[in-house]
Amino acid sequence: MLVKTNRQFTILTIGLALVSFAGCSGSSDYPEAFKSRFVYSDRTDSLIAEAQNGIGELPGVKKLVDDRFGDPQDLMAWTKLPIDFGGISGKLAETPDASIAVKELKISFDGELATAENETILLQFVTGTAAPSVVVVNAWQPETGLASLSAAMEVAPAAGDEVIVGGGQKLVHGRGLYMRHCSHCHGTSGDGAGPTAQYLTPRPRDYRHGVFKFTSTDALSKASKDDLSRVLRNGIPGTYMPSFVPMLNEDDLADVVEYVRFLAMRGEFERKVVSELASDYSEEAVKSRRDSGESRKDIVEELKSFLAEDMQDSLEFVTDDLSGRWDSANSEDALVVPEIARVEDTIESRRIGRELYLSKTINCADCHGISAKGNGPQTTIYEENPVTKQLYTEPGLHDVWDNVNQPRNLTQGIYRGGRRPIDLFRRIHAGIKGSRMPSFKNLKHEDIWHIVNYVLSVPFNAEPGHAPVATSEDPATAASL
């Protein structure tokens, strides 16, 4: 059957095997060599084996991740995550009489349950005592909301229990599209290491940090669904990310976005769980602990008691943080909206923008250079890797993915995050996440607009290093230069 029970959290299981290999006995028939796998991060591999794989019954990082996310053939829909997994959900309208065998349920669905004739309806319980069991509906009467089951239920459900039909459809659809169009660069696990990734500069995004660069949300928020779909729609000029419209339609885009968010959350969940363990139980930490006299056996005992007693709390914390942040990114509060409309793009405004650009406090020129060619003094320094505390071997600014990520040459007129004034405003207000472009959210919005006006004028100035001046006595002509 398609459901795996886990008492600690609710999960819907989405079986690919069930979808495309109806009649076969299940995913075990899939030839081993052709199975796609999610890979674990290097940081997971840096832990000692016991922390990775668990001790006895106690799950390690790998199992904790797999239980919640599954693998590409057998995706899990962890209902704690703010992901639209698809399907039509509903609620049990009446508590069935438990004194007789429950073979009929009265359900009210949120949407219309459209099913083809002869199609088997699988109804899964999401909450209540019957969760996460699945029942087969033989006949469904939309008028009365009555569903006749093929067999009596083992556990009687109660009114208000949430149910879902076709749960995970969106995720499965998104996965199919992702595997076809995205995975060759972004990788099956979203690690940015697909087979064609090595040919690309800049490198395709590794989603597993949960960080996306170009967002409409404030500095501390995640990317919203709209941000991701905008990138799919428009591509990213200056990189190899193309536009996927009109090849994909609106539904396709939405489903790919959900799947990418799913991969990002999987990666981030894994990272955070590893972070709970890394300081004490990485190979390196264990080595230095043994050097200072602890025995490996004691360390493993300690890990065992940590996994048994403290892990649950850690997981709850990690989960709440993860789901809360990915959820709130879609709220209106997270959106960066200027308080005032764009300041009129005059020579004077550009001049003020130029002054702010060069000013000591904002100092755009420190990275982007006095001539805005992306060659400021910061681009030649050797940075320290914030994780390993060692100097990078290459000079220049690095992003959180450890790639050299030099500041943009603003004279080229290529704007990766979009060329609308609001896009540039948001880049300055919220920064570019994961990169060294910081957030300037404390600037007056008027000043940000001056800088936007200056930056947008840079590609059209013969000498971008010079402050814009009126070249004509008629200011109207000069302004439209």
Place this chain on the structure above:
Amino acid sequence: MIASSNGWWFPGDAMSPLGKRIDELFYLILGIVTVVFVGTQFALGYVIWKGATKKDGESAEFSHGSHSLELIWTIVPAFVLVFIALYQMDVWAEFRVQSYYPEQTQEDGPKFEVTARQFEWRIRYPEAGQPLKNQPEPQDLYAVNEIHVPTGRPVKFNLRTDDVQHAFFAPELRVKQDAVAGLIIPVWFEIPVAGEYQLLCAELCGWGHYKMRAIIVAEPQDKVNEYLARLKEDQDFDGVVKDAEEE
């Protein structure tokens, strides 16, 4: 002709006037080739049949050279080839030679620029009422994978590539033109009927070649203007929604 009327293997009707003439040439050449192919196959069959039906003891005839035969099978195909070469010249010139492009396009100049890149089409329109420049201008409008053109008049545009070689292929319009690095190539087409037409890349340009799909939307000029106005509004969007617009 049976296959054609049933749509077997053949492209659908050309949707541009020049495309229709290209199709006529195609079917003419196909007809000539069919006659030659069937004729030579029959001749070959006849020779084989003749040889196979010779009685035992009858020896084969050997002949070496026939001046008149040589002349016939050289001159007749030469005439056919020269005829095709001359007959297609005006179509070719109108399609590829700039000075023979329709007068309208000479007057209008290029209306937009299409830049192919791995793996999408980026479109740049000049500001309303302004001519297209080869270098971007501050008020230019940008779009991806969607081209809007007016119906019923020839439209010329500049084709370029950001990286490798691509080919602008609009099958329904019978337009196929390579985009070559370093060159700005003027291309034109005319679409009489409003609708959406496919744009594909027809030069294997890398692993994402198949992703280079776009649409050409043909619509009346005022609709195109509306589209460009929308594009401009979106491009100038500063994130502040006026209260009046919010109701």
